[in-house]
Amino acid sequence: MxxxxxxxxxxxxxxxxxxxxxxxxxxxxxxxxxxKSFHHLFLQFFEVFTHYDNAFWRTIFYLFFKPSALTTAYVSGKRLSFLPPIRLYIFISFVTFLSISLFPVDSARKIETKKDKIRIPSIDSLKIKEKSVDGLTKVGILSQKHNDTIKKILKKTDEIDVNEVADFGYKSVKELDLIQKNGAEKIKITSTEYWFLKKWLTIQEENTNEEIIQKFSESFTNNLPKLLFIYMPIFGLILWFFHNKKKWLYFDNGIFTLHYFSFLLLLILLLFFINKLFLLFDSTPILKWVHFSIKTVGTFWMIYYFFPAHYRFYGEKMIVSVLKSSLILILNLVIITILMILFALYTYINIH
Structure with a gap:
């Protein structure tokens, strides 16, 4: 500048x-x-995060291709040559989630629209399906009992068991309440199922399937940075628990965590842009194979990265490091899975 x-x-x-x-x-x-001009303010914003010099690009290179080298350098005192860990994480997090929020999930909407068309078949298509079912019955492949059951499902008549919650079996909240209040015990559902179904039917009454997916996706994406930020101290605490408390302070494990999470976000951002790039071209077998290969390599690097980073930073024997790394990843995977389920539930509850 x-x-x-x-x-x-x-x-x-x-x-x-x-x-x-x-x-x-x-x-x-x-x-x-x-x-100051707006141009100056715009440049200053990026300069605050990146320094606009070799420190930014050196940091990104080390972060992506040299597991733990950045953390080792920072903890040992070599800090002017690289971006500070917190500033690095904030910048990458900002760019990643801003980029994701700017692009609509077109592919998901197309898939949902396609499913809607399949879910509501025409009368002619139902007749064709019923004739096919009758044909299987005539040759003895399908019994008459199963024949009748399949036809009921195809027609979506009231004779379908209301407990088939895959299709939910209810047309409205009013119908759900009537069945739950006046129906026989065998067709009533538990209080937990009732709560979920009532919430879903309420959402469906006010939104199309497309709008529901869009709102869920936007809410999930907007709140995911908060979840990751809240989870980082937990990840650092798990690292601290598995290592020598006298040699490695929580601060050291925290720096390792910041760099590792920055790497994950950076790789997610890269794979996101690659995915958007492939969507610009017509789908061919070769492009599909290339796209799949890139995603596979990216996913492998995301998981594998932790092992050399852990081994080089903590300096333990290879076998000990691999064992600890595996246990740490498994433990974090369990905790993250639970948190993601709770987070998805929170998102579901807050859809209007």
Whole structure:
């Protein structure tokens, strides 16, 4: 970034000290003009995070291709050559989730629309399916009992068991309440099922399937950074628990965690853009294979990365490091799975 023009007045605006050079000898504030253009503010925003010099690109290179090298350098005191861990995480997190939020999930909507069309078949298509079922019965492949059951499902008549919650079996909240209040015990559902179904039917009454998916996706995406930020201390605590408390302070494990999570977000961002790039081209067997290969390599690198990073940073024997890394990943996977389920439930509850 080019240097800005100095003020003609040599009195520091911050501490009123005499300034003979570019920076105040008393408080170190730069004695430049206070009026800034939007262009300057835009560049300054990225400069705050990246320094606009080799430190940013060196940090990204080390983070992506040299597991734990960045953490080792920072903990050992070599800090001016790289971005600070917190600043790095905030910047990558900001860019990742901003990019994801700017692009609509078109593919998911198309799939959902296609499912809607299949879910509501035409009368002609039902007749064809019923004839096919009758044909199987005539040749003895399908019994008459199963024949009748399949036809009921195809027609979606009231004779279908209301406990078949895959199709939910209810047309509205009113119908659900009537069955739950006046129906026989065998067709009533538990209080937990009732709560979920009532919530779902309420959402369906006010939104189309497309809108539900969009709202869930937006809510999930917008709140995911909060979940990751909250989970980082837990990840660091697990690392601290598995290692020598005297040699490795929680601070050291925290720096390792910040760098590892920054790597995960950076790889997610890269795979996201690659996926969007492939969507611009017509789908062919070769492109599908290339796309699948890239996603496979990316997923493998995401999991494998932790093992060399752990081994190089903590300096333990290979077998011990692999064992600890495996246990740490499994434990975190269990905890993350539980948190993601709770988070998905929270998102579901807050859809309106």
């Amino acid at each position: 080019s240097k800005e023009n100095l003020r003609k007045d040599t009195t520091c605006l911050n501490c009123n000290h005499e300034v003979n050079q570019r920076f105040c000898p008393n408080c170190s504030q730069e004695n430049t003009e206070t009026s």
